[in-house]
Amino acid sequence: MSKDKILVVEDAPDISSLLKIYFTSQGYEVMTAMRGQVALDICRKTPPNLALLDVNLPDMEGYDIGRALRQSARTRHIPIIFLTARGEKQDRIRGLGEVQAEYYIVKPFDIEEVHTIVKGALDRARQKNLAHPVTNLPTAELINEQYRQLVASTGGWALAQAHINGFETFTQAYGAVVGEDVLKFTALMLNEVINEIGGPNDFIGQMVVGPDFVMTSSPEHLKAIATRMCERFDAEIGLQYNYKDRRNGYIVVNDDQGTPRQVPLMSLSIGVLTSADGPFYDIRELSETVEDVRQHALAEARELGRKSHVSFGRAADD
Structure with missing residues (x-):
């Protein structure tokens, strides 16, 4: 299982270093800013499992960071803990009320107490099943929440579902730990492409089971995002393989009868729906329809001899 990732936002070098050294020694992956x-740039690129925020920073207040995280569908699930010298009642109200932080700790602090609070916040987040355990992307109920918003929306929207073809065979050959690296690689690429092409309110999620990702955006953005994802995935996925398999363009695995067979390198199949493909009356209809379009993308790729491929809903074909 991947380490929990903590973002420490603190402009005092001694405190930042103390927190990084301590939490790293406790088995966490620590990023600092x-x-x-x-x-905010770190959170958009690689969302942490938890953010420890100071309030007084050179360019903005920690409250502004917290509000920005809460306003984005991609980061609103991240637990926030304030660690600050500002301990007046109105400061606590802003942190706990306006930002909806998990906890508000006033300096000076006991680092073991901070660890206990951090551990409790991470445990509660896991129990809510709001983030994928490997990539920390929104999952489960947060994806369903996005589906419900699309079904109820009267504006233009686009939804994509992406699946990593060949992922299961890859993990059988290379192991589950390397498979987690592929999920992280794909999540990072999705964040990079959406930051490059999409908008600040675009959503990325990951299904709890299987190598499946969900994205929402505007129709014009998401079509470009899906196409760019296929291009980049095909260009870069070879780096997850050893030199021999990368050079061959396939891996050799045994089937159920023990007969060796060649399996191509992993690829993406992406199905894209827009509001013009509707109306959709419930989230089950929406999720099943986008999966049908994704399956069509896989079938088209095989028929055309392509690797990664995107298929669009009916409205895009008209």
């Missing part, structure tokens, strides 16, 4: 904008 001394400025608010750097922290």
Whole structure:
């Protein structure tokens, strides 16, 4: 299982270093930022499992960081803990009320107590099943929440579902730990492409089971995002294989009868729906329809001899 990832946002080098050294020694992966904008850029690219925020920063207040995280569908699930010298009643109200932080700790602090609070917040987040255990992307109920918003929306929207073809065979050959690296690689690529092409309110989620990702955006953005994802995935996925398999363009595995067979390198199949393909009356209809379009993308790729491939709903074909 992947380590929990903590983002420490603190402009005092001694405190930042103390927190990083301590939490790293406790088995966490720790990222640090001394400025608010750097922290927000980190969260957009690689969402942490939890954010420890100071309030007084050179470029913005920690409250502004917290509000920005809460306003984005991609980061609103991240637990926030304030760790600050500002301990007045109105400061606590802003942190706990406006930002909806898990906890508000006033300096000076006992680091073991901070660890206990952090561990409790992470445990509660896991129990709510809001984030994927490997990529920390929104999952489960947060994906369903996005589906419900699309069904109820009267505006234009687009939904995509992406599946990593050949992932199960890859993990059988290379192992589950390397398979987790592929999921992280794909999640990072999705974040990069959406940050490059999409908008600040675009959503990325991952199904709890299987190598399946969900994205929502505007129709014009998501079509470009899906196409770019296929291009980048095919260009970069070879780096997850050893040199021999990468050079051959396939791996050799045994089937149920023990007969060796060649399996191509992993690829993406992506199905894209827009509001023009509707109306959709419930989230089950929406999720089943986008999966049908994704299956069509896989079938088209095989028929055309392609690797990664995108298929669009009826409206895009008209």
